[in-house]
Amino acid sequence: MKRYLLAAVYLGDMSEQEKVIAEFGGAGVLAGVRWAHESATRRALESYCEADGHDIAWLGNTRFTLFRDRLDRVFSCGRYAVIGDDGLDLDVLYAELSDQDMMSMPRLAPGLVRRADLHGSAGWAYRDRRFLLSSGEFGRLDTLPWLQKSLTKQLVAMQRNPDVRQPSLFEDFVADDLGAIDPALLAADRDLDLATYIVGHSLDADSGETELVFGRPRLNLGGGPAWYWRESLLSVPLASTGQRTGPAAPVPVDASWVPDAPVRLRRAQDLAQ
Amino acid sequence: MTSPADVAALFDGARLTLGRHLAGLRKSDLAALIDMSPTAVAAWESGAKRPTAGTVAKLALSLQVEPGFFAMRPDDVAALSTTPHFRSLRSTSQLARDQAFAYGQLAVDIATSLERHVEYPEPDVPSVPVSVEGADGDGPERAARRVREHWGIGPGPVGHLVRLLENHGVLVVFSSPRGASVDAYSFDSRLRPVVVLNPVKRDYYRQRFDVAHELGHLVMHSDAEPGGRTVEDQAHRFAAELLMPAAEIRDLLPATMNAAAWQTLARLKEHWGTSIQALLYRARRLGVLSDVSYRNAMTTLTARGWRRNEPGLLTVLEQPSLLPRAVELLAQEAIGQPLLIQQCRVPPDLFRTVTARVPLPPPPAPAPDPRHVVSLLALLLRQVADRLVCRSPIQKSGRGGIPYPIATPKSMIRSPPSGASTAS
Numbered sequence: 303m304k305r306y307l308l309a310a311v312y313l314g315d316m317s318e319q320e321k322v323i324a325e326f327g328g329a330g331v332l333a334g335v336r337w338a339h340e341s342a343t344r345r346a347l348e349s350y351c352e353a354d355g356h357d358i359a360w361l362g363n364t365r366f367t368l369f370r371d372r373l374d375r376v377f378s379c380g381r382y383a384v385i386g387d388d389g390l391d392l393d394v395l396y397a398e399l400s401d402q403d404m405m406s407m408p409r410l411a412p413g414l415v416r417r418a419d420l421h422g423s424a425g426w427a428y429r430d431r432r433f434l435l436s437s438g439e440f441g442r443l444d445t446l447p448w449l450q451k452s453l454t455k456q457l458v459a460m461q462r463n464p465d466v467r468q469p470s471l472f473e474d475f476v477a478d479d480l481g482a483i484d485p486a487l488l489a490a491d492r493d494l495d496l497a498t499y500i501v502g503h504s505l506d507a508d509s510g511e512t513e514l515v516f517g518r519p520r521l522n523l524g525g526g527p528a529w530y531w532r533e534s535l536l537s538v539p540l541a542s543t544g545q546r547t548g549p550a551a552p553v554p555v556d557a558s559w560v561p562d563a564p565v566r567l568r569r570a571q572d573l574a575q
Numbered sequence: 576m577t578s579p580a581d582v583a584a585l586f587d588g589a590r591l592t593l594g595r596h597l598a599g600l601r602k603s604d605l606a607a608l609i610d611m612s613p614t615a616v617a618a619w620e621s622g623a624k625r626p627t628a629g630t631v632a633k634l635a636l637s638l639q640v641e642p643g644f645f646a647m648r649p650d651d652v653a654a655l656s657t658t659p660h661f662r663s664l665r666s667t668s669q670l671a672r673d674q675a676f677a678y679g680q681l682a683v684d685i686a687t688s689l690e691r692h693v694e695y696p697e698p699d700v701p702s703v704p705v706s707v708e709g710a711d712g713d714g715p716e717r718a719a720r721r722v723r724e725h726w727g728i729g730p731g732p733v734g735h736l737v738r739l740l741e742n743h744g745v746l747v748v749f750s751s752p753r754g755a756s757v758d759a760y761s762f763d764s765r766l767r768p769v770v771v772l773n774p775v776k777r778d779y780y781r782q783r784f785d786v787a788h789e790l791g792h793l794v795m796h797s798d799a800e801p802g803g804r805t806v807e808d809q810a811h812r813f814a815a816e817l818l819m820p821a822a823e824i825r826d827l828l829p830a831t832m833n834a835a836a837w838q839t840l841a842r843l844k845e846h847w848g849t850s851i852q853a854l855l856y857r858a859r860r861l862g863v864l865s866d867v868s869y870r871n872a873m874t875t876l877t878a879r880g881w882r883r884n885e886p887g888l889l890t891v892l893e894q895p896s897l898l899p900r901a902v903e904l905l906a907q908e909a910i911g912q913p914l915l916i917q918q919c920r921v922p923p924d925l926f927r928t929v930t931a932r933v934p935l936p937p938p939p940a941p942a943p944d945p946r947h948v949v950s951l952l953a954l955l956l957r958q959v960a961d962r963l964v965c966r967s968p969i970q971k972s973g974r975g976g977i978p979y980p981i982a983t984p985k986s987m988i989r990s991p992p993s994g995a996s997t998a999s
Binding site: 534537560564565568 | 691692693694695696734735738741742894896897899900901903904905908932933
């Protein structure tokens, strides 16, 4: 579509972060993730009742289950997949959703995103990039300890960072830290079948505040940053809203999303001049 | 934090003017607040006299800024900016215009402060001066085509217009929801051109036209006297040609108005990212649609309530990214907002408004009368005070036991001059 001309022009010399965010953002995938996250969090908090015996573990579990369900809905995957020529069964798609959820659900073409689980972890893929979900403690997503997560997540965090242009102390693992890693991981290939990213999410149950990021995880042995890069999705617009009318609806893409202007950090030598 | 005594030695009168304008006060209003004469305020602002430490403290309290706000800084961008282009000059009060311009200067100030840590795209806005005298020529259209060519836009719709400007070094920010009586405006600072968007319209298509209009001023009117009817008309023509080039859209526009024509307009609206009203105006201007058909179409629009609220698929505004991106990048380097706010020496609330991707929510109901000029500096304190009141039946005081003023002093809310009306 011509409206993406700018995005196309600037894709050439972008970092992986800019490229991935531009691709996923331009196609409306990020808007879908944000919608799913908001819908799931809202419903989980509405249902949460300490008097009924619910606890934080219940909330975490419910939120994950609903997040997975909402992602399947917005991307027409799993039980919401469109089969044959019958089109979408809107009754199923909208079942139990609030009016707000229905109105704000981005209209994405079925097939745009597909389910792509990895070793049993729920995953979705757009083109040749996959994302999995991982929750964390509110306020600490940036230091999310991958070693305490499943082997699959550790495997994802072990992928090579394509943005490294020169050798760096931080890129490869320090020998001393290797003891902490599961031997199965050490033996594994650091390149997965699809470049895989993580959608990190967290909730402060008291205030209802949330965090939602999309990024390339970094296996942070001995602490340190949990991401090579990550982008907050909380400000991603839920662009083209409105109810679905069926599979024949115009291809619904988030036309308002293009990469940020190329702002870059000054290096030490810039400042010295 | 800089103490009033330190600031007294480094006092910069231009900063006082800026603070007063942000608060929407006349010199006499400020003088009354601190129990001094307007002449004294004028003398501090012009630099003829320097206030004492005690007066600096009073000024800071009255304007609700840190004393450090008044301190001299190496680059005074305020003095180096051109006069901004405001639409509807006659219906916007001087106080509102001063406030809006002060906000724009503050945005430049913040951008400059962040620029020590980050690099923005280089300013690259072509200058194509168009004579205000030759209103009948095709200067604005040529200028728009020149911009398309210079920026390599190519045929078809222009993409994300705000990003296009940003990628060519223009600073785009949303104005404060409190200063909403002023339409979008633009000016050129020594560092980069600036476009300040009205946050209240919340219409994707109309905002794009506003941005294109302001770009027109920046490209064509660097030397022109702002506010004239011809200048505004030229900026409109520039915007129309930039967003809907005549050569491409002429044959697509409806020549008669019927049911099919409305469908065509709805399609064109989504394709070109411009409102139906702008398309109709374009159709008439290009002679595709007769004056009678145009008038009838506008009547229909009014009857359907579309003059103010047209239907459209896109409900999210184009968002600026230059400053928000800079703040995010610095946060990743462990340079947080408190430090940046300290470096910029601006009120935290205004820092957040200027660096936001989306317009901050308007103040709680009842909405302020847009003809009134309300201080931009009091918002945060009021929000904090509101929260405190909500949480506890006992009204809490501010830090150090000194109670913050909860409500804006009445003298800060001015009635508009007689005959003033809301800007269109």
